[in-house]
Amino acid sequence: MEKYDLFVIGSGPAGQRAAIKGAKLGKRVAIVEKREVVGGACINTGTIPSKTLREAVLAYTSIAGQRDRLPWARLETRPSSQQLLAGVDHVVSREIEVIEHQLRRNDVTVLSGEAAFVDAHTLEIRAEQGTRRVTAANIVIAVGTVVSYKNQVFGYTRAERATQYEIVLVVKVVFRDTVKNRDVWKEDALTVRTTYNVAAVGSEPARTETEGRKEVVQKLADQVVSRTIQGW
Ligand SMILES: Cc1cc2nc3c(=O)[nH]c(=O)nc-3n(C[C@H](O)[C@H](O)[C@H](O)COP(=O)(O)OP(=O)(O)OC[C@H]3O[C@@H](n4cnc5c(N)ncnc54)[C@H](O)[C@@H]3O)c2cc1C
Numbered sequence: 001m002e003k004y005d006l007f008v009i010g011s012g013p014a015g016q017r018a019a020i021k022g023a024k025l026g027k028r029v030a031i032v033e034k035r036e037v038v039g040g041a042c043i044n045t046g047t048i049p050s051k052t053l054r055e056a057v058l059a060y061t062s063i064a065g066q067r068d069r070l071p072w073a074r075l076e077t078r079p080s081s082q083q084l085l086a087g088v089d090h091v092v093s094r095e096i097e098v099i100e101h102q103l104r105r106n107d108v109t110v111l112s113g114e115a116a117f118v119d120a121h122t123l124e125i126r127a128e129q130g131t132r133r134v135t136a137a138n139i140v141i142a143v144g145t146v147v148s149y150k151n152q153v154f155g156y157t158r159a160e161r162a163t164q165y166e167i168v169l170v171v172k173v174v175f176r177d178t179v180k181n182r183d184v185w186k187e188d189a190l191t192v193r194t195t196y197n198v199a200a201v202g203s204e205p206a207r208t209e210t211e212g213r214k215e216v217v218q219k220l221a222d223q224v225v226s227r228t229i230q231g232w
Pocket residue numbers: 009010011012013014015032033034035039040041042043045046047048050051113114115116142143144145
């Protein structure tokens with residue numbers, strides 16, 4: 001089993017600093033990251049992507065706003081989202097390289113996988129390539145945070161999922177003779193319903209929301225057409 005003086009879980013800003021500080025103090029240090037690349041939210045999903053995108057937009061608008069003074073810098077078209085995001089990818093990749101280089105230069109061992117505690121000094125690291133165990137005198141938990149999820153509109157938590165839905169359409173229908181200026185057929189609350197399961201239940205197959213919606217609209221159309229004929 002590999003042994004370290006300091007083992008850091010998570011390669012975001014907190015984990016990187018802890019690992020490098022430990023290495024600079026002469027400790028045998030390793031860091032583990034469960035994502036494909038190091039850097040945490042800061043590099044991959046948060047600070048750097050959002051600020052780079054903002055800077056790219058600001059750089060464009062500051063030039064575009066000075067057409068008269070800087071005709072040579074005039075941009076004929078708006079940059080596409082693809083162009084802006086390509087700029088973000090470029091900066092993110094460069095930042096990942098900087099961090100990898102920094103960790104290598106300081107002799108920090110970088111492991112890939114998801115770490116879980118076996119006991120106070122032992123970790124199991126699960127990766128696609130297999131599972132390994134490491135021990136360390138000190139372990140820093142720098143795993144970042146997870147957004148507390150509460151769907152404000154529908155009131156579900158992340159763990160909750162409805163399994164069966166009912167769609168109810170209530171519509172007012174007026175079928176009017178415009179020559180005689182009178183209603184031939186009228187219904188104030190024509191109601192149609194469809195129930196569907198999002199996972200198969202017994203012999204009832206699973207259906208998607210789109211399928212459920214299409215069905216209820218089709219039912220409504222059938223109702224309107226059949227009643228119209230009756231009305232005539
Ligand atoms: C959209 C957005 C914009 C932001 N903008 C700014 C800004 O402008 N300025 C600023 O100061 N901050 C900003 N932040 C906040 C900043 O990104 C975070 O404060 C910072 O990344 C936290 O660092 P961390 O090391 O604590 O955690 P993280 O960066 O979240 O890193 C934790 C790492 O641990 C890994 N991990 C978790 N569990 C395990 C495990 N069991 N095994 C192995 N690895 C694991 C994760 O994959 C992750 O890579 C922003 C955040 C977001 C989301």
